[in-house]
Amino acid sequence: MCCSSPPVCWKPLATPAPIAITTPAASASTWISTSTSRGTLLEDTSTAICWRRVLKQHVGERNFHAFYQLLRGSDDQALQGLHLERNPAVYNFTRQGAGLNMGVHNALDSDEKNHQAVTEAMRVIGFSPEEVESIHRILAAILHLGNIEFVETEEDGPQKGGLAVAEEALVGYVAELTATPRDLVLRTLLARTVASGGRELIEKGHTVAEASYARDACAKAVYQRLFEWVVDRINGIMEPRGRDPRRDGKDTVIGVLDIYGFEVFPVNSFEQFCINYCNEKLQQLFIQLILKQEQEEYEREGIAWQSVEYFNNATIVELVERPHRGILAVLDEACSTAGPITDRIFLQTLDTHHRHHPHYSSRQLCPTDKTMEFGRDFRIKHYAGDVTYSVEGFIDKNRDSLFQDFKRLLYNSTDPTLRAMWPDGQQDITEVTKRPLTAGTLFKNSMVALVENLASKEPFYVRCIKPNEDKVAGRFDEAHCRHQVSYLGLLENVRVRRAGFASRQPYPRFLLRYKMTCEYTWPNHLLGSDREAVSALLEQHGLQGDVAFGHSKLFVRSPRTLVTLEQSRARLIPVIVLLLQKAWRGTLARWRCRRLRAIYTIMRWFRRHKVRAHLTDLQRRFQAARQPPLYGRDLVWPRPPAVLQPFQDTCHALFSRWRARQLVKNIPPSDMTQIKAKVAAMGALQGLRQDWGCQRAWARDYLSSGTDNPTASHLFAEQLKALREKDGFGTVLFSSHVRKVNRFRKRRDRALLLTDRHLYKLEPGRQYRVMRAVPLDAVTGLSVTSGRDQLVVLHARGYDDLVVCLHRSQPPLDNRVGELVGMLAAHCQGEGRALEVRVSDCIPLSQRGARRLISVEPRPEQPEPDFRCNRSAFTLLWPSH
Numbered sequence: 001m002c003c004s005s006p007p008v009c010w011k012p013l014a015t016p017a018p019i020a021i022t023t024p025a026a027s028a029s030t031w032i033s034t035s036t037s038r039g040t041l042l043e044d045t046s047t048a049i050c051w052r053r054v055l056k057q058h059v060g061e062r063n064f065h066a067f068y069q070l071l072r073g074s075d076d077q078a079l080q081g082l083h084l085e086r087n088p089a090v091y092n093f094t095r096q097g098a099g100l101n102m103g104v105h106n107a108l109d110s111d112e113k114n115h116q117a118v119t120e121a122m123r124v125i126g127f128s129p130e131e132v133e134s135i136h137r138i139l140a141a142i143l144h145l146g147n148i149e150f151v152e153t154e155e156d157g158p159q160k161g162g163l164a165v166a167e168e169a170l171v172g173y174v175a176e177l178t179a180t181p182r183d184l185v186l187r188t189l190l191a192r193t194v195a196s197g198g199r200e201l202i203e204k205g206h207t208v209a210e211a212s213y214a215r216d217a218c219a220k221a222v223y224q225r226l227f228e229w230v231v232d233r234i235n236g237i238m239e240p241r242g243r244d245p246r247r248d249g250k251d252t253v254i255g256v257l258d259i260y261g262f263e264v265f266p267v268n269s270f271e272q273f274c275i276n277y278c279n280e281k282l283q284q285l286f287i288q289l290i291l292k293q294e295q296e297e298y299e300r301e302g303i304a305w306q307s308v309e310y311f312n313n314a315t316i317v318e319l320v321e322r323p324h325r326g327i328l329a330v331l332d333e334a335c336s337t338a339g340p341i342t343d344r345i346f347l348q349t350l351d352t353h354h355r356h357h358p359h360y361s362s363r364q365l366c367p368t369d370k371t372m373e374f375g376r377d378f379r380i381k382h383y384a385g386d387v388t389y390s391v392e393g394f395i396d397k398n399r400d401s402l403f404q405d406f407k408r409l410l411y412n413s414t415d416p417t418l419r420a421m422w423p424d425g426q427q428d429i430t431e432v433t434k435r436p437l438t439a440g441t442l443f444k445n446s447m448v449a450l451v452e453n454l455a456s457k458e459p460f461y462v463r464c465i466k467p468n469e470d471k472v473a474g475r476f477d478e479a480h481c482r483h484q485v486s487y488l489g490l491l492e493n494v495r496v497r498r499a500g501f502a503s504r505q506p507y508p509r510f511l512l513r514y515k516m517t518c519e520y521t522w523p524n525h526l527l528g529s530d531r532e533a534v535s536a537l538l539e540q541h542g543l544q545g546d547v548a549f550g551h552s553k554l555f556v557r558s559p560r561t562l563v564t565l566e567q568s569r570a571r572l573i574p575v576i577v578l579l580l581q582k583a584w585r586g587t588l589a590r591w592r593c594r595r596l597r598a599i600y601t602i603m604r605w606f607r608r609h610k611v612r613a614h615l616t617d618l619q620r621r622f623q624a625a626r627q628p629p630l631y632g633r634d635l636v637w638p639r640p641p642a643v644l645q646p647f648q649d650t651c652h653a654l655f656s657r658w659r660a661r662q663l664v665k666n667i668p669p670s671d672m673t674q675i676k677a678k679v680a681a682m683g684a685l686q687g688l689r690q691d692w693g694c695q696r697a698w699a700r701d702y703l704s705s706g707t708d709n710p711t712a713s714h715l716f717a718e719q720l721k722a723l724r725e726k727d728g729f730g731t732v733l734f735s736s737h738v739r740k741v742n743r744f745r746k747r748r749d750r751a752l753l754l755t756d757r758h759l760y761k762l763e764p765g766r767q768y769r770v771m772r773a774v775p776l777d778a779v780t781g782l783s784v785t786s787g788r789d790q791l792v793v794l795h796a797r798g799y800d801d802l803v804v805c806l807h808r809s810q811p812p813l814d815n816r817v818g819e820l821v822g823m824l825a826a827h828c829q830g831e832g833r834a835l836e837v838r839v840s841d842c843i844p845l846s847q848r849g850a851r852r853l854i855s856v857e858p859r860p861e862q863p864e865p866d867f868r869c870n871r872s873a874f875t876l877l878w879p880s881h
Contacts, residue, residue, distance in 0.1 A: 051220040052271075052397075054093060054142065062097020064223070065114065070139050073115020076858070082140035083173045087842075087855065089872060093146040093219070126237040134417035138226050141177040144170050145219050148189065150211040163190050163206055179415040188405045189215060214403055221402045222410070225421035268389045270397040273327075274443050276382055277320045281447050283383050283487075284313050285454060286461075290493055294500065301550030303501075313383040316359050321444050325353050328440045335399045335438055343391040344375045351378075384487030398438045463488050501548060501555035503562060507534050510554050516576065517541070517568040541565065610641040618651075631659045673826075674698050680829060681822030688839035689786050692818025700823060703735040703751055703768075708810050712764060716751070719768040727773075729755035733823040736816060737764065738804035743847035745869035752804060754820070756827060759794065761802065774799055781836030782824065783843045784817050789856045789878040790865065792817060793843050795836075801845040803854060805865045805876055813865075813879065 057063055071079070071088050079086060088094035122132050149166040165171055165186065175182040191205045192214070206214060298304070320327050327350060334346045347362065354360040359381040363372040372379060372388055379388045404427065410418055411425025437445075465484050468477045485491070507530035515521040518537040525533040534554055538544045541564060548555040556562060617638045625632030632655070640648040667675065678694055685692045702708040703716040720732070734754040740761070741747045750771070751762035759779055761772040774796050783793040790806035790813070806816050821837055828835040842855045853873045858880035868875040 051224045054220050054223050055146075055216050057096050060100070062100050063094050065111070066118075066139055067091075067094050067143060068097065068111045069115035069118065070136060071143075072111035073113075074136070078136070082136065082177065084140055084143065087853070087873060089853075091143045091147055093143060125234060127233065131233070131417055134415055135226065135230070137177040137415070138222060138418060141174050142219050142222055144173045144177070145215060145222075148174075148215055150190075150206075150208045150215075152208060163208065163211060165189065178410065178418060179413045180409055184409055188403075188409050192403045192405050214406070217402045218406045221406070222421075229417070229421045268387060269392070270394050270440075272387075273389055273394075274440070276380075276384075276387060277317075277443075278447055280313055280316050280320070280383060281451055282454075284317060285451055289455070297504075298500065301553055301555070303548050303550055303555060316380065316382060319354065319357060319359055319380065328444055331394060331398050331440055332438050334395055343394050346395060347375060347378060347391045382487075385483075398440045402436070463490060501557045502559065503556040504550075504553045505556075506553050507531050510534055511537070514565050514569055516572050517565065541568070607641065607643060611644060614638060614640055614644055622655075625655075628662075631662045633659070677819070677822035677826040679822075680825035681818045684821055684825055684837040685784075685818055685839065689784065689818070691788055691815050692821070693815040694818060698819045698822070700819065701732045701735045702809065702816075703737070703753070704732075708808070709737070712768070715767050716762075719762070719770075720753075723753075723755075723760070723770070727755075727757055729757035731756050733827055734820050736806050736820075737808040739807050739865055739867070740802070740804045741867040741869065741874055742803075743800060743850065745874075747867050747869075749808075750804070752806075754824065759796070759802075772802075774802075776827075777831075777833070779824070779835070781838065782821065783838040783840060783845075784821065785841050785843070785856050786839055787841070787856060787858075787878075788813075788815060789858075789876060790815070790817055791843075791854070791856055791876045791878075792820060793845050793854065795845075800847040803845060803867075803874065805867070805878075807865050 053061075053063060062068065068088055070082075071084060071086055071094070074082070074084075087098065089098035119132060122135075123129075127135075147167070148170050151164055151166050153162055153164045168186070171186050171189070172182050175185040178185070189206075189211060191203050194202045194204060318326070321329075323329055330349050330353060331346065334349065348364070350360070351362050351364050355365050360378065361369070361381075362378040363369060363374045363376075366372075376390055376392060377388050378391065379386055404425075407422050407425035408427070409425070411422040413419050413422075465481055465488075468475045468480060511521060511525070511530055511533055514537060515523070515525070515533075518540050520527070520536045520540070521533050525536075527533045527536060531549060535544065535549070538547060543561050543564065546556065546558050546561045548557070621635055621638070622632060625635060637648065637652060674697070677698065681692055682694065699705060704713055704720065706713050709716060716735075723729070732753070732755055734752070736752055738750050738752045739747065740750045749764060751764050751768055753760040753762055754776075756776065758776055759774040760770055762768040763771050778796045778798060779794060780797050781795045783795070785791050792804050792806065794802040794804070796802070806820070807813075809816060825835050825837065842853055845852055845854060854876065855873070856876045856878050857868075859877050860880050862877045862879040865879065866877050868877055
């Protein structure tokens with residue numbers, strides 16, 4: 001990351017009518033907020049520099065949050081209508097960030113809540129349901145567009161050696177979501193139409209590389225236009241209507257410019273070059289405005305101005321934006337030149353033009369500098385320090401343009417929202433297409449407009465310091481902070497202030513603070529004017545030589561003068577305050593004493609009344625509490641007075657224990673095991689899972705049941721007897737047929753046996769032969785979903801996670817997950833050890849060190865539960881009927 005990309009907050013105040021202030025896209029977080037008396041306006045003029053995040057992100061980062069919020073926050077019906085899957089790893093644009101954000105469960109919750117918050121915010125601000133739906137369709141179209149891949153067809157194929165789309169269903173999805181004809185979408189992806197000077201149309205087929213480039217350019221442009229449309233829509237909604245400054249008062253505009261961003265570049269490339277160019281322009285403007293403000297105030301107050309020498313970085317700005325010879329001009333010429341122009345040739349041209357420039361160097365011009373590489377690096381001596389740039393990719397990033405075919409296609413969409421984003425697509429197909437402006441030219445034009453706009457305002461700005469490079473709170477790197485203070489221009493600010501008078505105050509304000517230090521001004525002066533009173537005060541202290549008198553303000557040169565006055569004031573303030581405090585505190589104490597005496601008397605009698613009434617009410621309500629079978633269950637406890645709240649809490653606990661004892665003593669001992677298991681399941685799953693089978697009786701050992709296992713129950717009984725003799729377990733906690741999937745993506749029917757000693761995986765087809773036995777004390781937890789599916793993931797210390805789905809039950813698809821959780825949790829509670837039960841719709845698991853995710857996909861047409869596997873995730877296909 002470059003040293004000259006400081007965070008800057010710029011707040012210009014303007015007196016004319018409200019306007020939107022534009023800013024160049026120096027990074028992916030560049031934006032402007034413009035506030036008026038009735039709301040906040042947003043405007044963004046970002047170029048393709050910041051929208052590259054749509055295609056590719058840096059390590060440890062993910063794509064724009066809108067994509068993940070759409071996938072994880074939309075309901076199943078909405079995702080089905082958009083032809084999307086909930087897993088972000090399915091799509092090329094979101095695959096890298098699919099597993100970020102602390103944990104999967106937290107990321108899901110965050111994206112779901114943020115999706116709801118954004119949708120609600122758009123509704124509140126005035127977006128129609130059709131517009132919100134159109135935004136979601138456009139985001140889905142971008143995701144499908146990123147998954148389109150191109151392949152070259154065979155010579156004898158139907159397209160005779162042309163270009164084809166690997167998965168044509170994606171083209172249909174994009175056409176449906178963008179409301180455009182499918183054949184036009186396919187033709188636009190595979191070829192482009194060029195109009196010659198004679199209005200003749202030429203259709204040129206793409207290569208795989210050209211088609212991929214056009215697809216990526218379209219994805220970035222669609223997201224950029226969508227973002228700008230949202231900004232314009234908000235501006236249009238919040239812009240005040242019919243406001244007259246003469247009638248309603250002066251309008252004030254506040255703009256915030258953030259050019260730091262969240263990008264961290266390991267190599268300085270075209271993006272960082274643009275950021276640093278932006279900083280050079282703004283740094284030049286900041287210093288000029290500071291000097292201008294100082295000079296205007298001194299002239300307004302009639303005080304002589306002393307000129308200050310400062311570093312003028314105009315030569316650096318000229319190096320970048322000079323016509324014909326500047327770096328941006330040379331880069332544009334390289335992009336427009338026909339033939340194989342490479343980044344190395346571009347660097348050679350720069351060396352030719354600027355070999356004698358004092359702020360430019362390269363390895364070719366300085367062969368002894370081994371910090372740069374031949375044919376790749378060049379260095380600019382910025383105001384903040386020397387920065388080395390790599391020219392690799394400069395030409396491709398600057399040429400970042402979109403073919404006119406895509407603009408015409410989206411302009412002719414039947415979706416009014418999408419059509420409004422592409423007004424430049426109304427150009428007729430027979431018109432000769434002009435070469436679009438490059439990213440660097442757009443950036444420079446935006447910077448020039450920004451500087452002109454800011455120079456016409458009255459600026460009030462805040463300098464922001466980045467405390468460290470690790471993005472850690474509470475840590476300050478002193479060397480890093482000192483470096484930023486230097487290149488932020490703060491030293492020039494101090495020099496300008498020290499050259500003149502560092503402090504200035506209006507005469508009335510100065511007198512109000514220091515008049516008690518002079519006998520001629522305390523408590524009120526009788527002199528002719530405030531200026532004469534200030535002069536008398538300073539003369540008494542002997543400080544008249546360190547100040548200058550303006551028309552309306554007093555200018556103080558040295559801080560020592562203010563320190564002397566503050567010390568005199570500090571000595572006198574306690575004396576004055578003490579006298580006032582003594583009189584006022586006595587009055588307040590007498591008032592408070594009389595009020596407290598009356599209050600305590602009223603409180604004492606009222607508390608007695610409330611306590612007596614509450615105890616009488618309790619006695620009346622609980623007279624029939626001993627009557628079975630309810631034992632006072634329907635009784636409502638009255639709200640106690642605050643003084644009796646601890647007493648009633650104790651009574652409530654005693655009553656609950658007594659009532660529980662009355663109910664439990666009538667339960668047969670044979671049912672206590674089931675009741676304890678249901679209580680344990682309720683504690684683990686209540687409120688997290690829709691249904692966990694608490695309404696039915698729990699048989700536990702379903703493999704021994706003739707109803708669930710009519711053909712092989714006797715075989716299981718023999719195997720159970722043999723296992724009991726071998727391992728010596730006491731009871732069977734749970735048994736059932738399951739469908740399992742292993743780390744080799746093999747799906748098999750198995751049987752699950754859970755005893756008080758071991759967890760067994762059995763093979764039903766071979767007389768319930770034991771395939772795997774795990775000691776029960778090694779089982780650390782299990783994971784289930786929140787739906788009605790029977791997916792269970794068992795986690796054991798030192799073993800692979802066991803992924804099973806309970807099935808082949810009677811009645812079919814009976815809900816037995818709660819029974820398994822309850823029996824295992826109750827057994828662990830009896831042994832005094834913890835069992836972690838997690839409920840999540842996307843469950844992480846580990847098999848031989850490989851991390852995977854498993855989720856559930858409801859399918860009405862699915863006859864039996866089964867698993868679908870891919871490289872990094874499993875999916876349980878659950879019959880939703």
